[in-house]
Amino acid sequence: MTASPPFVAIAPPRFDVALDIRYATADNLTGRPIYARPLCLLHPVAAERLAVAVGLAAAIGLRLRLFDGYRPPAAQWALWEALPDPRFIADPRKGSTHARGVAVDLTLETRDGAPLDMGTAFDDMSERAYHADTAVPAEAQRNRFILLGLMAAAGFQHYAYEWWHYQLPDAAAFPLVEDGALGPAVM
Numbered sequence: 001m002t003a004s005p006p007f008v009a010i011a012p013p014r015f016d017v018a019l020d021i022r023y024a025t026a027d028n029l030t031g032r033p034i035y036a037r038p039l040c041l042l043h044p045v046a047a048e049r050l051a052v053a054v055g056l057a058a059a060i061g062l063r064l065r066l067f068d069g070y071r072p073p074a075a076q077w078a079l080w081e082a083l084p085d086p087r088f089i090a091d092p093r094k095g096s097t098h099a100r101g102v103a104v105d106l107t108l109e110t111r112d113g114a115p116l117d118m119g120t121a122f123d124d125m126s127e128r129a130y131h132a133d134t135a136v137p138a139e140a141q142r143n144r145f146i147l148l149g150l151m152a153a154a155g156f157q158h159y160a161y162e163w164w165h166y167q168l169p170d171a172a173a174f175p176l177v178e179d180g181a182l183g184p185a186v187m
C-alpha cells in the first residue's frame with residue numbers, strides 16, 4: 001500500500017460549497033457522531049474534479065452541499081453495525097470508497113442556501129433513494145438529473161442505489177487510508 005498524499009479540505013473560501021457534515025453530528029442513521037472532524041476531506045485527484053463540479057453548479061446558479069467525503073475505516077464499521085445492508089453501506093472488510101478519499105456524498109442548494117428537493121433525505125436507505133426512481137416527484141427527478149449531469153461532466157461516477165453518492169471511476173486503485181495515517185489536511 002502506497003502512502004497517500006495530504007488530503008484536501010473541501011471548504012470555503014477555496015471551494016464555494018456548503019458543509020453539512022452529518023456523520024460528525026447525531027443527525028445520521030446511527031444516531032450519534034461517528035467521527036470527530038467536521039470536515040469534508042478528499043484525495044487531491046477527487047478534490048480537483050470536485051472543483052470542476054463546483055464551477056458547473058455555480059454556472060447554473062447552484063451550489064454543492066456536502067454531507068461526507070473521507071470516512072475513516074472505524075466510522076465505516078459504525079455504519080455497517082447500524083445497517084449491515086451492502087446495497088447502502090459498503091462492507092468494511094472490503095473497504096468503502098469513502099475510506100479511500102475518492103467518494104463524496106452531496107446534494108445541490110440554491111445560492112441562498114435552500115437545498116433542492118431530491119425526493120428523499122440524505123441516507124434514506126430505501127428504494128426511493130435509487131437513481132431513476134420514478135416514484136419521487138418529477139421535480140425531484142429533475143434535480144437528481146442536474147446533480148448527475150454535472151458530477152458526470154466533472155469526472156465522477158454515480159452509484160445506482162444512492163442519489164447522493166459519487167466516486168472516482170477508478171476508486172479501487174486508491175488505497176484505504178486509516179485515520180491516524182492521514183497527515184494535516186491542505187486547507
Ligand SMILES: [Zn+2]
Binds near residue numbers: 164165166
Ligand atoms: Zn457515499
